[in-house]
Amino acid sequence: MSQNTLTRRDFVAAGAACAAIAGGAGALSLGSWSPAFGEDDAPANAVQKITLCDGCGNKCAFTAYTVNEKFWRAIGCVGYPTSHGFLCGRGQGYAFLYANENRVKTPLKKNGSGDFEEISWDQACQEIGQRLTAADPGKIALYQSRGNSTFYPKRLMAALGSANCYSDAAIRDAGITATIEGISGAYPAPDVANAKYMVMLDKSTYDGMRPAEMAEFAKMVENGGHVVLVDSRETSFGRICDEWIGVKPGTELAFLLGVAGELVRTGHYNKDFVAANANGFDQFAAAMKGYTLDWAAETTGAETTQISQVAANLWANAPAAFVDMPWAGTLGSGFANSADTVRMIYLINAMLGCFNQKGGWLFPDAPFVSDEMLAEKGIPQLTTDAPIITYADAPLVWGDSIIAAFEQMQAGNLTQMIVVEGNPVLDVSNGNGVKEALGKLDLLVVLDSFMTETALLADYVLPLSTFLERTDTIVTASGANAVAGLRTPVLTNTEVDGKSIPDAICALAAGAGLEAAFPFTLDDYNRANAELMGISYEGLLREGISAIPGSDAQLGTMPHLRTASGKIDFASPTFEAAGLSAVPTWTSPAVEAVNGSLRLMVGQEVVFQDTFCDASPYLMTLAEKYQLQQAWVNSDTAAALGIADGDTVEVSSPQGSLTVPAKVTELIAPNVVWMPAHFGSIYGQAEGTPLFGAAPKPLIAWQLEPGTGAGMMNETAVTLKKVGA
Numbered sequence: 261m262s263q264n265t266l267t268r269r270d271f272v273a274a275g276a277a278c279a280a281i282a283g284g285a286g287a288l289s290l291g292s293w294s295p296a297f298g299e300d301d302a303p304a305n306a307v308q309k310i311t312l313c314d315g316c317g318n319k320c321a322f323t324a325y326t327v328n329e330k331f332w333r334a335i336g337c338v339g340y341p342t343s344h345g346f347l348c349g350r351g352q353g354y355a356f357l358y359a360n361e362n363r364v365k366t367p368l369k370k371n372g373s374g375d376f377e378e379i380s381w382d383q384a385c386q387e388i389g390q391r392l393t394a395a396d397p398g399k400i401a402l403y404q405s406r407g408n409s410t411f412y413p414k415r416l417m418a419a420l421g422s423a424n425c426y427s428d429a430a431i432r433d434a435g436i437t438a439t440i441e442g443i444s445g446a447y448p449a450p451d452v453a454n455a456k457y458m459v460m461l462d463k464s465t466y467d468g469m470r471p472a473e474m475a476e477f478a479k480m481v482e483n484g485g486h487v488v489l490v491d492s493r494e495t496s497f498g499r500i501c502d503e504w505i506g507v508k509p510g511t512e513l514a515f516l517l518g519v520a521g522e523l524v525r526t527g528h529y530n531k532d533f534v535a536a537n538a539n540g541f542d543q544f545a546a547a548m549k550g551y552t553l554d555w556a557a558e559t560t561g562a563e564t565t566q567i568s569q570v571a572a573n574l575w576a577n578a579p580a581a582f583v584d585m586p587w588a589g590t591l592g593s594g595f596a597n598s599a600d601t602v603r604m605i606y607l608i609n610a611m612l613g614c615f616n617q618k619g620g621w622l623f624p625d626a627p628f629v630s631d632e633m634l635a636e637k638g639i640p641q642l643t644t645d646a647p648i649i650t651y652a653d654a655p656l657v658w659g660d661s662i663i664a665a666f667e668q669m670q671a672g673n674l675t676q677m678i679v680v681e682g683n684p685v686l687d688v689s690n691g692n693g694v695k696e697a698l699g700k701l702d703l704l705v706v707l708d709s710f711m712t713e714t715a716l717l718a719d720y721v722l723p724l725s726t727f728l729e730r731t732d733t734i735v736t737a738s739g740a741n742a743v744a745g746l747r748t749p750v751l752t753n754t755e756v757d758g759k760s761i762p763d764a765i766c767a768l769a770a771g772a773g774l775e776a777a778f779p780f781t782l783d784d785y786n787r788a789n790a791e792l793m794g795i796s797y798e799g800l801l802r803e804g805i806s807a808i809p810g811s812d813a814q815l816g817t818m819p820h821l822r823t824a825s826g827k828i829d830f831a832s833p834t835f836e837a838a839g840l841s842a843v844p845t846w847t848s849p850a851v852e853a854v855n856g857s858l859r860l861m862v863g864q865e866v867v868f869q870d871t872f873c874d875a876s877p878y879l880m881t882l883a884e885k886y887q888l889q890q891a892w893v894n895s896d897t898a899a900a901l902g903i904a905d906g907d908t909v910e911v912s913s914p915q916g917s918l919t920v921p922a923k924v925t926e927l928i929a930p931n932v933v934w935m936p937a938h939f940g941s942i943y944g945q946a947e948g949t950p951l952f953g954a955a956p957k958p959l960i961a962w963q964l965e966p967g968t969g970a971g972m973m974n975e976t977a978v979t980l981k982k983v984g985a
């Protein structure tokens with residue numbers, strides 16, 4: 261029985277209003293846009309300013325309205341590629357972060373009893389600086405998630421003589437970076453509004469789209485475009501697609517191999533495009549021919565006709581057709597075959613010849629600002645020749661695997677760590693392993709706005725200003741063109757002695773006697789970048805966003821490819837050098853649900869990401885009201901285990917266990933437990949408050965996908981039982 265509550269027709273009706281407005285957006289100034297969305301009822305003393313959201317990596321630009329130093333309303337910017345006049349629900353709720361008073365208000369130092377004591381910034385930075393400079397530089401590590409002002413922490417690391425810088429790529433998008441850098445060097449942006457046929461993967465773990473894409477999606481649907489979801493779980497997004505093809509978890513690669521095999525066998529690929537732009541296509545095509553429809557159907561659980569139909573429809577609608585590649589969820593880190601899943605997405609789209617075609621993949625010409633170029637603008641280069649100790653585990657992403665780093669930490673090869681805006685105890689796999697590794701450190705410093713499970717383990721906690729109160733480094737966002745954005749403060753908070761990331765890092769550098777590493781201000785750095793992008797820095801400060809001249813995607817042209825061959829590497833020397841197959845090849849998921857075990861899959865609810873969104877009281881109210889913390893279990897699987905909808909169940913793995921209410925549904929594959937990975941955190945919660953929900957990522961085993969060091973976040977077997985049964 262269908263549990264759909266929102267039909268495609270409902271969505272088109274709702275989306276049409278958005279699309280009508282978005283369609284006219286090009287002719288609307290910010291001034292004429294805002295009244296349509298509520299400026300009319302703004303108090304007379306409301307102040308408006310454009311800044312950037314921090315609810316996820318999209319960093320959408322929005323107009324922040326404040327009244328008497330309180331946040332009043334957020335409206336997405338029309339001219340920014342990720343927002344296009346909208347903010348998603350998460351962005352709207354996260355903007356009210358200011359209402360949370362449970363901030364880290366001053367630097368904290370742990371005393372001999374394990375309690376935190378308040379100290380000054382000067383004292384904290386001097387003590388930390390002395391301990392960092394006394395350490396072996398090769399054993400100092402940095403972990404930074406959320407991607408804000410990353411230039412500064414990395415530069416401090418270079419000044420210290422360490423290259424051990426890790427992001428959250430291993431739990432998110434390592435496979436996407438590996439693919440693009442390994443086989444083409446060109447970064448696409450989907451032209452959703454004009455697409456006639458779109459295949460989406462990974463909605464299991466990422467239940468949403470960028471706000472701009474959502475508006476474009478409404479337009480596409482209105483125009484009769486067709487959207488297919490290939491996934492093991494039908495999310496709320498899936499319910500507004502035309503078709504859901506349920507596949508076994510971790511077999512999306514087999515589905516794509518089957519599609520590519522069919523395109524090769526039928527000759528349905530753009531031969532002119534391939535002849536002009538492909539390297540190693542014959543080797544690729546020979547390999548694809550072996551992936552028959554019968555094999556793909558057997559492997560995925562889909563029908564042969566579903567696979568052949570997707571191949572036929574992609575070709576029939578090319579070049580206004582593509583397989584989507586979202587930078588979200590766990591598309592690039594979920595399974596043992598994630599990198600090749602992403603590689604197949606890229607190569608199928610290349611076979612369709614949809615590059616820089618209306619309704620296909622667009623490649624805006626975003627300016628590349630190099631260290632050498634910045635040096636000419638007064639930002640001297642600072643690099644280190646030191647090796648990153650995890651390179652061998654993740655050569656395709658230059659060693660950027662935080663999971664490999666924690667393994668090295670457990671082995672004693674990393675002994676100091678700085679964490680900037682991250683909560684790896686709950687947001688990376690194997691929480692107890694992370695705690696144990698952090699416990700072995702000689703020094704742990706955490707920079708954050710709120711107390712977290714990771715900060716509790718730190719020797720020092722340094723308070724950061726929230727995104728509404730600070731300036732960060734300049735960013736760019738890409739759609740049909742590239743646009744620069746700058747986050748600047750919209751609120752001040754005199755009760756918190758917090759700093760922006762650049763200011764906090766400069767203070768740490770000064771404490772370490774390394775102030776010479778930063779002989780420029782943040783203003784200098786942002787100005788240099790703006791000038792190299794060809795935009796006015798004064799204009800950017802005033803307007804918050806600025807379109808980059810000459811960056812529009814040029815329809816009908818090839819993007820600049822940065823491979824040694826100068827072409828798209830269908831057979832990749834880079835992958836081969838990393839010990840992988842030159843062409844994509846089938847790798848089975850690492851976990852098989854046998855002997856009563858189930859596969860644990862983790863993901864996100866539309867209005868949350870990681871645990872940091874828990875600091876928004878508004879989002880937590882939504883989570884509690886709509887009971888967003890549930891473990892999805894297939895109806896047949898639940899029946900076999902004697903579990904009914906709403907029962908409290910225990911989920912256990914060798915790494916730990918948790919209890920959570922069960923959601924029994926037909927909208928997920930059998931033998932899987934899916935959970936959102938946001939809850940059960942103290943992040944921003946008042947001390948002593950009972951926690952809402954439980955965090956599933958600590959149950960995941962540490963595993964490294966070959967080549968990328970990605971965490972294989974959906975490859976852990978768990979057991980499930982009803983509590984009290």
Ligand code: SF4
Pocket residue numbers: 313314315316317318319320342346347348349350351352469470471
């Ligand atoms: S997608 Fe949503 S949460 Fe992410 S930056 Fe945009 S508005 Fe914020």
